[in-house]
Amino acid sequence: MDHDFEERCETHCVHQDKVIAAKRQMCGLGDPVRLAELFKTMGDPTRLRIIYALMNQELCVCDLAAVTGASESAVSHQLRRLRQQQLVKYRREGKMLYYSLQDNHVMVLMKQGLEHINE
């Protein structure tokens, strides 16, 4: 009968019912590739420092370089990625660009992450 089949892994055969259920539930969630890109974007110390720095005020690129300790070029590259991921926005004022966080999703994410770290 099928009972054993459901209760045990037979030569790398799986718990079919559970697998089917899990697959179905996963369909409702968003694309893991896109979500992974978001988290990967937040998964770099330099980019995280940039986000930290922007939590309370807008800053220009050279400010961000000074705050984070990274070069201006490195900061600029990272800002690009943060822009593409819609995590920051900027406004121009003369020669300078002032960056700020695009919405508070980012901050909520950060705070939730920090809670886990400091369990």
Added chain:
Amino acid sequence: MDHDFEERCETHCVHQDKVIAAKRQMCGLGDPVRLAELFKTMGDPTRLRIIYALMNQELCVCDLAAVTGASESAVSHQLRRLRQQQLVKYRREGKMLYYSLQDNHVMVLMKQGLEHINE
């Protein structure tokens, strides 16, 4: 006088007051390196699929392989990282290990991330 100095970036000199303020505020937050590790852990499609799959039930390694489409070895490697990051736990039952999410921080993070994706 210092007025210009505060208002403009002079040859890559920064808005000192803002920089100092930002630096002080950042001290209160957690270590960006550790937080980055957490996000980086969540920044991979395979690991994210594993987390997706574990949201509603515990699963063994071969189940996870079937659900995610990755090899059992790959899943095992990724589970190791998820374990180290305290995102999943497991219990043994005979030859098999049943994995599950360690706490609901992970799910909250995921849902918040998905909100950003589907802005």
Added chain:
DNA sequence: AATACATATGAACATATATTCATATGTACA
């Protein structure tokens, strides 16, 4: 127009990372 400056971008390089394959571990069962 020419120069200076803030930032962006591209190429190059060194490092990190995910998967695969081979092998080891630990448990059950004969």
Added chain:
DNA sequence: TGTACATATGAATATATGTTCATATGTATT
């Protein structure tokens, strides 16, 4: 004790990623 099986682990490899250096873009100032 020996075999089978579920999973873990290590080495190897191909790919992704972050930084640096050099150069380009766009804006203000003279």
